[in-house]
Amino acid sequence: MKRRDLLKQGAVLTGAVVASKVASSTSKVYASEKKYRWRMVTSWPPGFPILQTGVERFAKRVGELTQGRLTIQVYAGGELVPPLGVFDAVSSGSVQCGHSAAYYWAGKCNAAQWFTSIPFGMDAQGMNAWFYQGNGLKLWEEVYSDFNLVPRPAGNTSVQMGGWFNKKINTMADFKGLKMRIPGLGGKVLTKAGVAVTLLPAGEIYTSLERGVIDATEWIGPYHDIRMGFHKVAKYYYGPGWHEPGSTLELIMNKKAYESLPKDIQLAIDTAVAEMSAYMLSEFEQKNAQALVELLKNKKIKLLRFPDEVLSGLKKLSEETINEMANKDKMSKKVNEDFQRFKRQLVEWNKISEKAYYDFML
Amino acid sequence: MKRRDLLKQGAVLTGAVVASKVASSTSKVYASEKKYRWRMVTSWPPGFPILQTGVERFAKRVGELTQGRLTIQVYAGGELVPPLGVFDAVSSGSVQCGHSAAYYWAGKCNAAQWFTSIPFGMDAQGMNAWFYQGNGLKLWEEVYSDFNLVPRPAGNTSVQMGGWFNKKINTMADFKGLKMRIPGLGGKVLTKAGVAVTLLPAGEIYTSLERGVIDATEWIGPYHDIRMGFHKVAKYYYGPGWHEPGSTLELIMNKKAYESLPKDIQLAIDTAVAEMSAYMLSEFEQKNAQALVELLKNKKIKLLRFPDEVLSGLKKLSEETINEMANKDKMSKKVNEDFQRFKRQLVEWNKISEKAYYDFML
Numbered sequence: 001m002k003r004r005d006l007l008k009q010g011a012v013l014t015g016a017v018v019a020s021k022v023a024s025s026t027s028k029v030y031a032s033e034k035k036y037r038w039r040m041v042t043s044w045p046p047g048f049p050i051l052q053t054g055v056e057r058f059a060k061r062v063g064e065l066t067q068g069r070l071t072i073q074v075y076a077g078g079e080l081v082p083p084l085g086v087f088d089a090v091s092s093g094s095v096q097c098g099h100s101a102a103y104y105w106a107g108k109c110n111a112a113q114w115f116t117s118i119p120f121g122m123d124a125q126g127m128n129a130w131f132y133q134g135n136g137l138k139l140w141e142e143v144y145s146d147f148n149l150v151p152r153p154a155g156n157t158s159v160q161m162g163g164w165f166n167k168k169i170n171t172m173a174d175f176k177g178l179k180m181r182i183p184g185l186g187g188k189v190l191t192k193a194g195v196a197v198t199l200l201p202a203g204e205i206y207t208s209l210e211r212g213v214i215d216a217t218e219w220i221g222p223y224h225d226i227r228m229g230f231h232k233v234a235k236y237y238y239g240p241g242w243h244e245p246g247s248t249l250e251l252i253m254n255k256k257a258y259e260s261l262p263k264d265i266q267l268a269i270d271t272a273v274a275e276m277s278a279y280m281l282s283e284f285e286q287k288n289a290q291a292l293v294e295l296l297k298n299k300k301i302k303l304l305r306f307p308d309e310v311l312s313g314l315k316k317l318s319e320e321t322i323n324e325m326a327n328k329d330k331m332s333k334k335v336n337e338d339f340q341r342f343k344r345q346l347v348e349w350n351k352i353s354e355k356a357y358y359d360f361m362l
Numbered sequence: 363m364k365r366r367d368l369l370k371q372g373a374v375l376t377g378a379v380v381a382s383k384v385a386s387s388t389s390k391v392y393a394s395e396k397k398y399r400w401r402m403v404t405s406w407p408p409g410f411p412i413l414q415t416g417v418e419r420f421a422k423r424v425g426e427l428t429q430g431r432l433t434i435q436v437y438a439g440g441e442l443v444p445p446l447g448v449f450d451a452v453s454s455g456s457v458q459c460g461h462s463a464a465y466y467w468a469g470k471c472n473a474a475q476w477f478t479s480i481p482f483g484m485d486a487q488g489m490n491a492w493f494y495q496g497n498g499l500k501l502w503e504e505v506y507s508d509f510n511l512v513p514r515p516a517g518n519t520s521v522q523m524g525g526w527f528n529k530k531i532n533t534m535a536d537f538k539g540l541k542m543r544i545p546g547l548g549g550k551v552l553t554k555a556g557v558a559v560t561l562l563p564a565g566e567i568y569t570s571l572e573r574g575v576i577d578a579t580e581w582i583g584p585y586h587d588i589r590m591g592f593h594k595v596a597k598y599y600y601g602p603g604w605h606e607p608g609s610t611l612e613l614i615m616n617k618k619a620y621e622s623l624p625k626d627i628q629l630a631i632d633t634a635v636a637e638m639s640a641y642m643l644s645e646f647e648q649k650n651a652q653a654l655v656e657l658l659k660n661k662k663i664k665l666l667r668f669p670d671e672v673l674s675g676l677k678k679l680s681e682e683t684i685n686e687m688a689n690k691d692k693m694s695k696k697v698n699e700d701f702q703r704f705k706r707q708l709v710e711w712n713k714i715s716e717k718a719y720y721d722f723m724l
Contacts, residue, residue, distance in 0.1 A: 064629050065427060123719050125487060125520075125647060132641050133648035158487075159715035222711070239714035242722065267426050275636035279494050285487060286495035289711035296710075305714060311722045347724055348658075349584070349651035352601035352667060353521035355720040357485050360604065360673045362709055362717050 036070045036261060038096035043083040043104065046076035050223075050283045051249065054155060055099045058251075058276040065268040070261065072097070087252070091147045096257040099154060102140075102250050103184055110325060111143045111332040114339050115151070116247050119185055119318035122343050123246040124156035124281050125354070131248070134342045139335050150258045152273045154251035155280030158288065160241030161225065162306055163218030164209065164234035169306060172313040180216040181205055185321060186243030192317045202228075209233045218243070221284065222291035231295055236302050242314055249280070398432045398623060400458035405445040405466065408438035412585070412645045413611065416517060417461045420613075420638040427630040432623065434459070449614070453509045458619040461516060464502075464612050465546055472687060473505045473694040476701050477513065478609050481547055481680035484705050485608040486518040486643050487716070493610070496704045501697050510617045514635045517611035517642030520650065522603030523587065524668055525580030526571065526596035531668060534675035542578040543567055547683060548605030554679045564590075571595045580605070583646065584653035593657060598664050604676050611642070 040059060044052040052074075059072035075095075077083030086098035087105045103116035114121075115136070122130065130136035131153045140151045167178060176194035187197040200208055200217075208214045210233040217234075218241070219225045231237070251273050258266060295301060306314075326336035402421060406414040414436075421434035437457075439445030448460035449467045465478035476483075477498070484492065492498035493515045502513045529540060538556035549559040562570055562579075570576045572595040579596075580603070581587045593599070613635050620628060657663060668676075688698035 061629065061633060064626055065633060067626050120723065123716060125643070128640060129644040129647040129651075132644035159719045161714070221715070240718035240722070241715075245719050245723070264426055264429050267423065271423060271427060271633050271637045274640050275633045278490060278636050278640050281487070282491040282494035285491040285708065285711070288715070289491075289708045292711045292714075293707060303714060305718055308722075315722070345655060346647065346651045349647070349654045350720065351724050352523070352654075352665060353583070353603075353650070354485060354716075355724050356602035356667055357521045357607050358712065358717040358720050360602070360670075360677065361482065361607070362713050 035068065036265065038070060038072045038257065039080065040072050040074045040097045040099065041077070041079075041081050041086050041089050041095050042074065042098060043077050043086050043100040045083075046079070048076070049227075050280060050287065051099070051155065052076055054276055054280045054283065057279070058154075058272055061272045061275065062268055065272060066265050070265050070268065087147070087149075090252050090254050091149055093148070093254045093256060095254075097251060097253040099249060099251055101247065102151070103247075106184070109143065109147065110328045111335045113185060113325065114332075114335045115140045115143075115153075115250065117244045118322055118339075119189055119243045120315050121245055121339070122346065124158050124248075125246075126343065126346050126350075127156060127246045127248050128153065128277070129346065130339065130342050135338050136342070139338060143331055143335065144252070145255070148255045150253045150255050152251040152253075152270065153248050153277055154273050155249035155277050156284070157220055157244070157247045157249070158281055158284045159221075159239075160244040160247060161218070161221050162238035162241050162243075163216055164225070164230040165216040165236040165238055166209070166212075166234055167215050168236060168304075169238065169310055171307070172310060174310075178216060179214045180218075181208070181214050182216075182218045182243070184243070185318075185325070186218065189243065189314060189317045189321050192321065193314070206230065206233060221288045222295055223284070223287040226291050226295060231298055231301050235300070236304050237295070238304050238306055240305070242306065242311060242318070397430065398627065400432060400434045400619065401442065402434050402436045403439075403441075403443050403448050403451050403457050403460045404436065405439050405448050405460075405462040407445075408441070410438070411589075412642055412649065413461070413517065414438055416638055416642045416645065419641070420516075420634055423634045423637065424630055427634060428627050432627050432630065449509070449511075452614045452616050453511055455510070455616045455618060457616075459613060459615040461611060461613055463609065464513070465609075468546070471505065471509065472690045473697045475547060475687065476694075476697045477502045477505075477515075477612065479606045480684055480701075481551055481605045482677050483607055483701070484708065486520050486610075487608075488705065488708050488712075489518060489608045489610050490515065490639070491708065492701065492704050497700050498704070501700060505693055505697065506614070507617070512615045512617050512620045514613040514615075514632065515610050515639055516613035516635050517639050518646070519582055519606070519609045519611070520643055520646045521583075521601075522606040522609060523580070523583050524600035524603050524605075525578055526587070526592040527578040527598040527600055528571070528574075528596055529577050530598060530666075531600065531672055533669070534672060540578060541576045542580075543570070543576050544578075544580045544605070546605070547680075547687070548580065551605065551676060551679045551683050554683065555676070568592065568595060583650045584657055585646070585649040588653050588657060593660055593663050597662070598666050599657070600666050600668055602667070604668065604673060604680070 042052060042055055056074050059074050063071050081089045084104055086100040089095045090098045101116045102112040105112045144151045172193060179196045181198050181200045182190055183199055191197050198214060205217050206229055209217055219228055326333050404417055418436050421436050425433050443451040446466055448462040451457045452460045463478045464474040467474045506513045534555060541558045543560050543562045544552055545561055553559050560576060567579050568591055571579055581590055688695050
């Protein structure tokens with residue numbers, strides 16, 4: 001049977017092709033078992049730094065670790081499926097895995113949101129502790145199981161920025177009537193604060209900000225924001241990203257595809273994804289720090305911190321919003337309760353550890 | 363040639379033994395190449411939680427990833443070599459690898475100290491960013507190359523605690539005449555502050571504190587400190603651990619042993635150690651948070667934060683101490699300059715990201 005025929009007949013689900021018993025030129029290992037070829041789709045543009053490049057590094061690493069027994073071909077958003085088609089493509093098995101962010105799937109799976117980031121949630125270090133040592137990953141697996149998906153934390157953006165504004169935010173009243181592009185839970189919270197929230201595709205944000213169609217937008221952090229050019233059309237750059245204090249990216253794998261792999265290849269994926277996670281976070285930290293230096297050379301940009309009064313107001317509205325979300329279904333309630341319990345305990349320790357550290361260091 | 367003879371003739375250096383061409387029972391892969399057996403020594407007591415257990419998990423993972431082509435037999439401190447004999451044992455090639463902390467080797471290699479932690483240095487996230495995205499790991503490799511060692515960051519304790527005290531520290535003057543057990547750079551800084559610094563083996567600290575032979579001691583963080591019982595013989599528990607804000611553990615490998623491995627086995631080690639690093643940090647965070655709750659149920663313990671005045675005083679003395687250390691040799695100067703430059707840039711970003719996050723969260 002030709003490979004093309006295999007593909008047609010649905011073998012693409014596991015990507016399995018029968019391996020020859022001849023040693024490959026790069027490996028001294030003779031495999032008596034199947035070789036696997038996976039396709040991976042992502043939500044990121046081709047070459048998108050840190051995210052798409054990080055995923056490509058991960059795919060390469062898995063190939064090396066398994067000596068080519070599992071190769072993963074990576075497709076950027078739109079190359080095989082649309083950026084937001086990742087979940088469905090992996091869930092249905094039309095591809096074996098994907099890289100994206102769980103909160104994009106809130107419409108299909110409300111509980112997914114907690115696995116990326118929620119307003120006033122936890123930072124990267126806290127999220128990792130919840131996944132690796134708390135119930136975070138177990139709950140995520142439970143939630144995604146209904147969709148034939150196996151999830152893994154796969155990178156973290158670190159604390160994001162609050163966004164670019166052309167109006168100053170001194171009090172909660174300043175949000176009233178503000179036109180801002182901000183998706184997700186952050187948008188829901190700001191709607192409660194009186195913001196006219198708009199959702200614009202990435203390509204339209206710059207022009208809309210320049211022409212005053214919107215007064216503000218959020219994006220990621222200094223490194224990616226500079227590339228969007230927002231500093232040329234906005235006056236104030238606000239931090240911190242209260243709405244996304246530690247957004248975790250996800251690797252999702254089709255459950256049947258993952259389970260059909262030999263144990264050691266599963267472990268190669270699990271190990272490599274933990275490494276990718278650590279590298280991505282480090283890359284975000286280093287590149288954001290460097291970009292901020294560049295940005296502040298532009299004297300027209302004012303870097304501001306949201307006033308305490310504003311953060312308190314947003315925190316209150318965030319709690320309302322999250323409770324509404326949590327009450328939508330039983331699983332969301334369960335996930336939220338575990339998340340909040342873990343966070344409460346961690347917070348007490350962080351008061352005397354990380355917070356005290358940042359207080360004295362800065 | 364029998365295995366015993368091979369060992370006698372120095373083959374232990376690379377741990378290489380000729381593999382049979384028969385497939386092992388746990389693996390479907392036929393190896394045509396050598397199998398490798400490594401021995402690993404650590405500085406930790408047998409079963410020491412998070413550290414020794416984490417290392418054992420790492421060794422198991424490497425065995426699984428390589429399908430048994432590299433097995434690592436782990437020995438706790440004292441089982442094969444003394445806890446502080448790790449560096450020499452790996453450097454000389456009498457074992458292939460070890461797990462420890464670089465600052466233990468300050469006497470042999472002054473520049474090593476920066477790769478664990480320095481007073482008022484960086485936290486875990488900052489250290490990782492320096493290693494993975496800055497020059498941290500490159501410099502570490504350069505420094506250790508003279509000792510036939512290949513280093514890898516291999517875990518982080520997260521922010522440590524400042525220690526257990528039976529006298530209150532309100533001002534810098536309160537350090538004068540205080541008898542405290544504190545090793546390393548922290549001890550050097552406190553000596554400048556007038557502390558009578560003593561070094562005691564772990565087994566003698568509790569009794570010395572109980573009998574008033576010492577007034578204070580530092581250890582790690584809530585989880586490990588409780589196990590030492592210090593809360594029974596001290597009144598005040600001070601944070602943060604200004605002297606160790608993010609102590610990185612190390613995996614060290616004998617250079618010849620590492621270089622003699624096939625590329626894919628080297629990568630299995632490199633990937634698994636990054637995973638171990640992430641897991642260990644998460645375990646420290648989660649277990650410390652949990653232990654702190656337990657600890658504070660004991661109403662006799664007062665959890666205190668060093669006053670700002672004290673932290674400022676310690677910071678000044680730390681800068682003096684670090685400059686003295688950095689001026690000892692060219693390589694230390696080079697490492698310190700890179701470390702400080704990276705930290706300065708990261709700090710500006712962290713002001714509006716992590717610090718702002720901790721300010722609003724706590």
